[in-house]
Amino acid sequence: MDIQLYNTLSHRAERFEPVTAGVVRMYNCGPTVYDYAHIGNFRAFVFADVLRRFFEFVGYEVQQVMNITDVGHMTEDNVADGGGQDKMELAGQRLKEAKKQGVANVSNPDDPYEVASYFTEAFLADGKALRLKIADEHPQRMPHATAHVTQMIGIIERLIEANHAYVTDDGAVYYDVATFPEYGRLSGNTLDKLHTGAGGRVNEEHTAGKRNPADFLLWKHDASHIMKWDSPWGVGYPGWHIECSAMAMHTLGVDTLDIHTGGEDNIFPHHECEIAQSSGATGKPFANYWMHTRFLLVEGEKMSKSKGNFYTVRDLLARGVDAAVLRYELLRTHYRSNMNFTLKGLEDSQKAVNRMRSFIEGASHGSWGGVYSGQSDVERAFVEAMADDLNISAALGAVFKWINEVDTPASEDVAALQRIDAVLGVLTPAEADTSVAPAGISDEEIEVKVRQIQQARELKDYAKSDAIRDELNDAGVEVQISRDGVNWRRKMRLD
Ligand code: AMP
Ligand code: ZN
Numbered sequence: 001m002d003i004q005l006y007n008t009l010s011h012r013a014e015r016f017e018p019v020t021a022g023v024v025r026m027y028n029c030g031p032t033v034y035d036y037a038h039i040g041n042f043r044a045f046v047f048a049d050v051l052r053r054f055f056e057f058v059g060y061e062v063q064q065v066m067n068i069t070d071v072g073h074m075t076e077d078n079v080a081d082g083g084g085q086d087k088m089e090l091a092g093q094r095l096k097e098a099k100k101q102g103v104a105n106v107s108n109p110d111d112p113y114e115v116a117s118y119f120t121e122a123f124l125a126d127g128k129a130l131r132l133k134i135a136d137e138h139p140q141r142m143p144h145a146t147a148h149v150t151q152m153i154g155i156i157e158r159l160i161e162a163n164h165a166y167v168t169d170d171g172a173v174y175y176d177v178a179t180f181p182e183y184g185r186l187s188g189n190t191l192d193k194l195h196t197g198a199g200g201r202v203n204e205e206h207t208a209g210k211r212n213p214a215d216f217l218l219w220k221h222d223a224s225h226i227m228k229w230d231s232p233w234g235v236g237y238p239g240w241h242i243e244c245s246a247m248a249m250h251t252l253g254v255d256t257l258d259i260h261t262g263g264e265d266n267i268f269p270h271h272e273c274e275i276a277q278s279s280g281a282t283g284k285p286f287a288n289y290w291m292h293t294r295f296l297l298v299e300g301e302k303m304s305k306s307k308g309n310f311y312t313v314r315d316l317l318a319r320g321v322d323a324a325v326l327r328y329e330l331l332r333t334h335y336r337s338n339m340n341f342t343l344k345g346l347e348d349s350q351k352a353v354n355r356m357r358s359f360i361e362g363a364s365h366g367s368w369g370g371v372y373s374g375q376s377d378v379e380r381a382f383v384e385a386m387a388d389d390l391n392i393s394a395a396l397g398a399v400f401k402w403i404n405e406v407d408t409p410a411s412e413d414v415a416a417l418q419r420i421d422a423v424l425g426v427l428t429p430a431e432a433d434t435s436v437a438p439a440g441i442s443d444e445e446i447e448v449k450v451r452q453i454q455q456a457r458e459l460k461d462y463a464k465s466d467a468i469r470d471e472l473n474d475a476g477v478e479v480q481i482s483r484d485g486v487n488w489r490r491k492m493r494l495d
Contacts, residue, residue: 003015003058004387006291007288026261034115039316039326051261052134067243071145129323151250156242164179183214183276186267219231222235241273256288259287261293296339300340319476325353328349328426331424335392360418382398441476449471456468
């Protein structure tokens, strides 16, 4: 099968050819566990999941690895002057506050490992709710940076030996970018451009002892850091970029990966530096295909805590959003376009998912584990669109055109949609998700109130039944009373 993928490295779509026939080895830059991951992060992770599921659908074995960055790193402000604060330390302070208010169950927020483990669990719960297959493969396929410092030190030693890295007087180890002529190929930020000032990011670290302002940190000697390890260059901690080189090559067991993904902000400096480190150490290409997701915006704007348009998965589930609907919303825009998250969009996604669910109504929700064999026209159209650099709009367009044409779905139609759902992952209703319980009123409490409404109506006490209905409405639960009985559902809210 001919699969075309847009490769950031070559700036064009290319035919996918794996290193090993039939196998895809893929690495996704994963979450930093200093906080709950937001829906922008999850856009990147859902994309990686859909990519994996598509390759599996057409018969590949996919070895997917997504890391967990649990080493603390400094905030970007004032680092050159020795300022800044460790992000894991800040996360601990926030958790301490949350613990006082009784909203975070963490026994010791002063311990950075506990803080990391708290947010890792939160990530896994959110990831499972969004049906990310990788969340079920933790810890085998989701390596932790803190468990791979030995491998990082190994790569740094090789880089020093090969003269790609040097040690400064104060024990910092830097990558010497001038020794790697390909630096800048991925991002376009070549050294001549960086010399003339391509932006502040190259100055992200302490600059003393650097040969070139664009050189980046591999190891920082700092015995006072909250997370520290012994190394040939003194007690300290690794730079951020080296983590991914080490975890990718070690966990996948190869020097050259097929696919490496991340959000568009990862292109520079993170992935540019990963290439320099990995290829500098092995002399081989690091990844053949680089794929990057454009950012998610909220109502057309960049998401930020100060603007109040910042959403985590758990926020939205607590507001009654079905996790599968959120997944659908996050996957339905092409990954190389910005996606705009809106309430209207979520409502449209709810309708789309409802439409698919009513199509297979009555059929059991078993997941399909077979291999695509071009069974039906709709599957062929779906695969053809997805094989074109994951053209999800065309793929979904084909599915809905077909759904609208089929009057009464026969069992083979139901089976076809279920097979397609092996990629989409939205048919199973959220009721089956137990990973993240919605906040506020519980299902059991709602059921009790619904029974009270029924009793009141049997006694023709409509004032009472209306009052309970209003009460539920205020708690975010919509109650529908009809001749057939009383139905309820949680309302979606974005405010
Ligand atoms: P971080 O935890 O900040 O390292 O981010 C994890 C992943 O989410 C990275 O691949 C980022 O590029 C990606 N990411 C961060 N913000 C957004 C956003 N608004 N939209 C899409 N992806 C994002
Ligand atoms: Zn990374």
